[in-house]
Amino acid sequence: MFGSSCYFFSTQRRSWDDGRRDCEKRGADLVIIDSRQEQAFLTGFSPAAWVGMTDREREGTWVWVDGTPVNRQSLLWAPGQPDDSLGGEDCGDLRTMTQFLGLNDVNCIVRLQWICEKSLTEL
Template structure:
């Protein structure tokens, strides 16, 4: 730093280097810079959630389509089920959305050129389990208490099928019609009051 004396007086001027200071950012610009990464992160989260929803819906549709395919794929070209019916093995199944008594449910099946389902194996029962919480099937012990028969007059083989825990029990003064239950800790065949209004399952052969 230099000092210049202009006169005999003691007056002096000092000349120094000029230092440039950075301009302070406006407060709005700083806030905007901070919020941009947050908005970008939120957009990524929302996009990922949307993709997961689409994937879940696609998987659900594929699962239902897979369940409705016949066990013997060689028959697909020759046989088919009516629209809204499910296919398993050599049978077609209609699962109602309404609720009726056992007799009214059977009448509905007959109108559809079918009958209440006859479950012939554990594989067939497993296929039908889970579509509803409770649905009528084609078995009853009305003629002889404790002797269960299907709607085609063949006996129900209790040992080959899964019954719900403690069933059949003939509770509440008589439960003479059969249903298929899918509830927590209560899954399988069950005897129920024939006048109760629940859903039902119709069955007919492939056409």
């Protein structure tokens, strides 16, 4: 728990869409990171985990699963990210690696763990 949200950290690895479906089955959604404090809280549970951001609709325009824009300046991105490396990196994950810490863009079909979030106001 952090702030007014509860989180679920998966132990399985699935695609971004499969991770999101799992969150929805739990009455939640992929996490929306609202601040560097929340990002710091979430960092370290997994080397790489899906979060609820995508630029599928328009390349380079990152939005959260609720449709709000990602404030790229207020969050920590891994060095050089997002970079759409090799094209098709349209989903976001949170990385916790020694030389690669922060948000990252990756192909949505990669199998990663994921983080669900449910607001306590929704309980």
